[in-house]
Amino acid sequence: MSLRDDGNGLIRLEGACPVEEAEALAALLLARPGAGVEWSRCTGLHTAVVQVLLRLRPPLHGTCGDPFAARWLAPLLAPSDPS
Amino acid sequence: MSDAAPALPADDLVAEFVTEARELIEAAAEDLLALDGAPGEAEAVNRVFRAFHTLKGAAALFGWPAMLAVLHAAEDGLSAARAGTLATGSGLVDLALAALDATARWTEAIAAAGAIPAGAEAESARLVERFRALLASEPRIAPGGEAGPAPDWAADLLTEVGDRASGELTAVHYRPRPDCFFAGDDPLGLVRRLPGLLALRLAPAAPWPPVEELDVFACNLAVTLLTADPRAEVEAVFRLVRDQVTIATLAAPKETAPSAEAAPRTGAEAAPRAVRVEAGRIDALVALAEDLAAARSLLGDVVARAASGTDLTGLVPALRASDERIGRLAAELHREAVGLRLQPLARIFRRFPRALRDIARQLGKEVTLTLEGEEIEVDRDGADGLFEPLLHLLRNAVDHGIEEPAARARAGKPAAGRIVLRAEGRGERVVVSVSDDGRGLDPAFIRRRAAERGLMPPAALAALDEAGLIDLIFAPGFSTAAEVGAVSGRGVGMDAVRAALRHLGGGCTVESRAGHGTTVHLVLPRAQSLARLLLVEVGPELYGLPMEAVAEVARVPRERIRDVGPGAATVLRDCTVPVFRLADLLAVPADDAPAADGPRSDAPSSDPSAAEARLAVLRSGGDPVAVEVDRFAGRLDALVRPLPGLAALPGLAGTTLTGDGRVILVLDPDTLIDGRAGEGTT
Structure with a gap:
């Protein structure tokens, strides 16, 4: 299972998050404005999932377990991005 | 035969590969022979390229590196021919035929023995080397290969990179098609394949629609990047989305060169692929959406009355009517929407x-x-x-x-x-x-x-x-x-x-x-339908049981559950019904597991309700079977998504989302009980 609501206001991304997860992630984030996303156990994100994070900008917790995302995507997804 | 069942996908996948490969090889050979006679035929080159590309994609599923390497090399050669940078002379045709011939022989070996024959690696390496030599020797006209100053869209990135880079850089502007996710593309997956990445920007390609209209499967991203990877390698990575990218070769930062050059951009004109939908279906969807909006505004009135302090019990009939109407509309909307998936x-x-x-x-x-x-x-x-x-x-x-x-x-x-x-x-x-x-x-x-x-x-x-x-x-x-x-x-x-x-x-x-x-x-x-589920809990986990399989739910005092021979059973309506604990069937911990060896009837527990067992009586095949759960947790109408084939386990039918976003496992009563039925009935 790559998407999990831990009940404490954090949505956890785990393992590889394929394109299908985008819909569930968006639904969870829209249902809980302000919920954070914990992605340290995530090992890969499909572009559709990244797009949801970019659009809804939830606070991200932890360092992404996928080095590419941690290096290149994390800075772009920071909530304070002025763009 | 459950121990043999996992062999099905692999065997069938190989068989499917062999069938598909034979077809592709045959078609590509015909096209290559035609090309030998009439070298300029662009459509034939395209077809051969696609055949190799499809073969490569299919072979990649199995991990046959020798075959993959040859197909990859051939694909590169044909890609160059397609781009007009390599002549489709007999050199390329001969080599592509040789690659096809090797692939055909290996495919037959796979069909017969399930594996690529010994010696394939050496042959593969020779073919790859010949392709490499061909690409190096043929005169290549490399459009846009000269280094130039940065186009506007790359200027920012160049500043960002500063002096971290030296030598020539390649800049890419990639605007994936909105429907690219449906085509299986993962745009950032391509970017990930650039080891020399220096800077990356991700921006909405068009202004974001309001959050309520968010369509997660429409790609609205523009990717801009700067990499130290040579242009040829960048082109190879983006080969299959060439119509959506602009690539430019840049001089290193702080240097200027005399001529600007950017590859022609054709992405903007490429028509997005679309799903063909009957106009009537769209009209029906729009009408339903309007009804739903009207129903919501009625509900809004009720909410306003509740907020103004009206007697809440007096609002129940209005709430019930609202619930019913929205439920009916949601079901209709769902029916219309699944029609689009047919x-x-x-x-x-x-x-x-x-x-x-x-x-x-x-x-x-x-x-x-x-x-x-x-x-x-x-x-x-x-x-x-x-x-x-x-x-x-x-x-x-x-x-x-x-x-x-x-x-x-x-x-x-x-x-x-x-x-x-x-x-x-x-x-x-x-x-x-x-x-x-x-x-x-x-x-x-x-x-x-x-x-x-x-x-x-x-x-x-x-x-x-x-x-x-x-x-x-x-x-x-x-x-x-x-x-x-x-x-x-x-x-x-x-x-x-x-x-x-x-x-x-x-x-x-x-x-x-x-x-x-x-x-x-x-x-x-014919179409996916909403399943009516009974929600049950075991320990902290929530599971769904299809209502159609649940004959009744019952609370039975524990002393009425007896050990009979190999399992437990109780008597319901004069019928002996075997009882299984759902926790045991799923091998998960329950709230208060009774002592492993003690009879159920005297399992001590501090929880008073544990004196009663909660049973869901299922119809499995013919005879009723009772499944004990920790708690019943209501009902849910939900769309059940099947588990992917390889993840399918006996006992599980799929997953669904609850209203508050929890993912729950939906159980398949038939396979859940199948393996155990013999144990409970004597």
Whole structure:
């Protein structure tokens, strides 16, 4: 299972998050404005999932377990991005 | 035969690969030979390129590095020819034919022995080297290969990189098509393949729509990046989305060069691919959306009255009416929306004629296949899920159904066996059947076999009528690896077909007349439907049980659950019903597991409610079976998504989301109980 609501206001991304997860992630984030996303156990994100994070900008917790995302995507997804 | 079941996908995937590869190789060879005569034919080059590309994609699933390397090299060569940077002379044609020939030989080795022959690596390396030499020797006109100053869109990034880079850089502006996710593209997956990445920007390609209109499957991203990877390698990475990228070669930062150059950009003009939808369906969706908005505004009135302090119980009728109306509209909306997922079965059916011909040839039989009802529409997932069961049935029909030509002649039948694959719509269900005019099933043989294998107690077996007997071919353990021919699969019987159909929410039946043939009917729902679930809890976890399988729910004092022989049972309405703990069936911890060796009736617990067991009584096959859960947690109407084939486990039907976003596992009562039924009943 790559998407999990831990009940404490954090949505956890785990393992590889394929394109299908985008819909569930968006639904969870829209249902809980302000919920954070914990992605340290995530090992890969499909572009559709990244797009949801970019659009809804939830606070991200932890360092992404996928080095590419941690290096290149994390800075772009920071909530304070002025763009 | 559950231990053999996992072999099905792998074997069938290989068989599917072989079938597809043979077709592609044949088509590509024809095109290459045509190209040899008329080198300039662009469409033929495209077709050959696509054939190699598809072959490569298919081979990549299995990990045959030698084959993959050759296909990759050939693809690169053809890609250059397609781009007009490499002449499609006889040099390329000869080499591509040699690559095709090697691929064909390896494919046959895979078909026969399941593996690529020894020595393939060396041959592969030689071919790859020849492609490399060809690409290096031919005069290449590299458009835009010269370094130039940064185009506007890359200027920012260049500043960002500053002096971290030296030498030539490659800049890429990539605007994926909005529907690219549906085509299986993962745009950032391509970016990830650039080891020399220096800077990356991600921006909405068009202004974001409001959050309420968020369409997560429409790609609205523009990717801009700067990399130290050479242009040729960047082009290779973005080869398949070439129409969506602009690539420019830049001089290192702080240097200027005299000429600006950017590759022509064609992405903007490329028409997005679309789903064809009947205008009527859109109108219906719009009308429903309007009704839903009206229903919501009525609910808004009720909320306002509640907020103003009106007596809350007085609002119940209005709330109930609102709930009912929104529920009805949601169901209608759902029905309309799933209609958009329907696809004609032709997509699946068309793959069979070639496969069947190969099987027949292998077995030395003559068979004609007739397709009927290809236009019948069914849910996309349902159609995909039918492929393997149908392939299995067709193989069975050729292998076991159709007789040898000589035997057919003696029976007065035409030499060529006749197999009909037919689809029919019946209301909300679709029936797909495979009929052959072969020898039919022999009830006496089935009775003997069932007795030998101990599939049923002798008395029950003796009482079966003919229809009941032939239905036994679907019983687990009826067929075994020892006598199933190589073509019909390795130890996977009809029980796998029945399991696959059950997984799709359907079932299968068989009818047969000795000497005249056999017909297997597969029935499945036409479209995805909302399932009504009973939610139950075990420990902290929530599970869904399909309501249609739940006969009743009951609370039973623990002392009325008795250990009988191998399991526990209780008496409900004068019937002895075996009792299983759901926690045991799923091998998960429950709230308060009773002492492992103590009888249930005196399990001590501090929880007063533990004096009663909560039971969901399921209809599994014929006899009721009770499943004990920790708590009942209400009902849910939800769309159940099947688990991907390889993740399918006995006992699980799929997953669904609750209103508050929890993912819950939906149980499949039949397979949940199947393995245990014998333990509970004495």
